[in-house]
Amino acid sequence: MSVSWFNEFYKQIAESPLSHWLEVLPAQLAHWHKEQRHGDFDKWTKLLKLLPQTQVSTIELRDRVAFGQHTDLDEHTQRQLLGLLQQFMPWRKGPFYIHGLHIDTEWRSDWKWDRVSPHISSLHNRLVLDVGCGSGYHMWRMLADDPKLVVGADPSQLFLMQFQAIKHFNPDPRIHLLPIGVEQLPELKAFDTVFSMGVFYHRKSPIDFLYQLKHQLRKGGELVLETLIIEGDEQQVFMPQDRYAQMRNVWYLPSASALILWLKRVGFKNIRLVDQAHTTIEEQRRTQWMEGQSLQDFLDPNDHSLTIEGYPAPLRAVFVAQT
Numbered sequence: 001m002s003v004s005w006f007n008e009f010y011k012q013i014a015e016s017p018l019s020h021w022l023e024v025l026p027a028q029l030a031h032w033h034k035e036q037r038h039g040d041f042d043k044w045t046k047l048l049k050l051l052p053q054t055q056v057s058t059i060e061l062r063d064r065v066a067f068g069q070h071t072d073l074d075e076h077t078q079r080q081l082l083g084l085l086q087q088f089m090p091w092r093k094g095p096f097y098i099h100g101l102h103i104d105t106e107w108r109s110d111w112k113w114d115r116v117s118p119h120i121s122s123l124h125n126r127l128v129l130d131v132g133c134g135s136g137y138h139m140w141r142m143l144a145d146d147p148k149l150v151v152g153a154d155p156s157q158l159f160l161m162q163f164q165a166i167k168h169f170n171p172d173p174r175i176h177l178l179p180i181g182v183e184q185l186p187e188l189k190a191f192d193t194v195f196s197m198g199v200f201y202h203r204k205s206p207i208d209f210l211y212q213l214k215h216q217l218r219k220g221g222e223l224v225l226e227t228l229i230i231e232g233d234e235q236q237v238f239m240p241q242d243r244y245a246q247m248r249n250v251w252y253l254p255s256a257s258a259l260i261l262w263l264k265r266v267g268f269k270n271i272r273l274v275d276q277a278h279t280t281i282e283e284q285r286r287t288q289w290m291e292g293q294s295l296q297d298f299l300d301p302n303d304h305s306l307t308i309e310g311y312p313a314p315l316r317a318v319f320v321a322q323t
Contacts, residue, residue, distance in 0.1 A: 005164075009176045012149065017127065017190035017218070028184055037157065044161040047087050051168045052077050054099060059170055061144035064110060065137060067169040070100025088162050090290040093134040098169055106290035108283045109137040112197065112226065116318050119274035121222050123147040126192035129216055131182050132199035135162035139175055142195075152177040153185065187215040193222045200227035206252045210266040217323045223268060225319045228253050229276070230312055234261045238311075245298035245307045245314060256317050268321035279314040 006029055013019055038044075054077070056068035073081065081101055094105030123145035130139050133152030136159070142150050152163070154177065163177040182199075194216050196209075203209040213223055230238045232255035244250035254262065256273050263271045281304070284295040295314075300306040305313050 006176075006178070008173065009151075009178070012173070012176075016149070018149075018188060021186065021188055024186055025178070025180075028180060029178070032179055041157060044088065044158070047084055048161065048164055048168065051084055051165060052080055054169065056099070056169055060097075061140055064097060065094070065140045065166070066097035067166075068099040073099050085165060086289070088158065088165055090292060091135070091162065092290055093137045093159075094289075096137070096166055098166070104287040104289050105137075106284060106287060106294055109134075110141075111283050112316075113138055113141045115275045115277060116197070116224060116226065117141070119272070119318065119320055120224055121193065123193060127151075127190060128193045128195070129153065129191040130195040130197075131185075131213065131216075132196060132202075133159075133177060134198075135159045136166065136175070136177050138195065138197065139177070140166070143172065143175055147174065150175045151191075153180050153182065155179055155181045182209065182212050185212065185216060189215060190218055191216050191221060192218060193224065195224045195226075197224070197226035200225060201251060201253055202249050204251050206254075207262060207266065210262060210268075214266055214268065214323060219323055221323050223263075223319075223321045223323070225259075225263075225321070226316060227259070227319075229256050229259065229315055229317045231255060231315070232258070234258045240309065240311060243309060244311055245295070245309075246293070247298075256319075259317075259319065263319065263321050268323065271319060271321040273317055274320050275318040277316055279316055 010022060010026065013021060054068060054072060057072050058069060060066040081099060085103060091103050091105045093107050093109045094103050096103040123142050124147065126147045128142055128147045128150045130152045133139055133154045136152050139150045139152050157179060160177055160179045194213050196213055200206060200209060217223065230236060230253050234257035236255040237258055238253040240250055260271050279295060281296045286294040298308055299313055300308055307313055
């Protein structure tokens with residue numbers, strides 16, 4: 001793969017409200033391609049080229065992400081497909097169904113989407129950004145609403161490769177993943193909807209992060225923010241001493257009331273807490289497609305209401321706000 005991979009995206013945004021992004025994005029991606037490639041990058045690129053050229057008989061996005069049927073492929077091609085997609089493990093966000101092959105990811109990301117989607121504005125004909133999109137599962141679900149464009153930003157190169165592997169079977173021109181972090185986004189002020197799910201608590205400067213999200217939205221645009229929270233009043237914020245559920249990169253877990261206050265201070269309006277749910281070991285777990293440790297290993301074995309460090313177990317909330 002080369003930076004030419006993104007040429008189609010450049011053409012699409014050239015005549016859109018995102019056109020000013022072209023002032024910085026090509027240079028950023030050229031630098032990424034030259035300087036920041038993962039050690040397995042070349043191997044992954046070769047694997048992508050080996051994926052079988054198939055015709056998918058069906059495309060499902062409304063209730064699940066499924067491209068094609070088992071009967072579309074002969075037995076040899078099915079085995080080839082399984083072997084190639086396993087080379088992109090670990091698969092964390094999903095699930096995906098490719099010609100009947102079930103990629104059983106660590107996260108049941110469909111459960112999160114089912115909690116989020118009833119509370120957001122229709123994405124029809126909108127410009128949508130997903131910050132920290134992972135391998136793009138939620139972006140595919142967004143596509144069911146027929147948006148104008150869905151753009152994901154995530155610096156993980158494995159996630160990029162997994163996204164491209166899935167897109168191989170449905171090369172829809174309206175969906176793109178860019179290997180960049182939120183700090184590389186200019187103030188685009190052009191997206192109709194911005195999603196950020198499972199990122200906030202990884203940021204060392206949460207208020208700056210909220211401003212970064214706000215600066216991507218047009219006036220009247222919608223933010224969909226999903227993150228870990230704690231119980232408490234608007235002054236209650238938790239920072240773990242070292243690790244939280246074995247994660248070193250967890251910084252601030254505010255209460256729902258505190259996060260609403262932060263969103264107000266940053267300038268968001270019409271802020272709503274629309275969902276709150278504990279993460280269960282059925283929603284995040286080890287599978288054949290993610291064989292490492294998962295949530296069950298990060299909770300107190302005798303009390304799943306606590307993490308292994310003794311902190312409150314993961315409680316996730318979804319907030320919707322407007323600019």
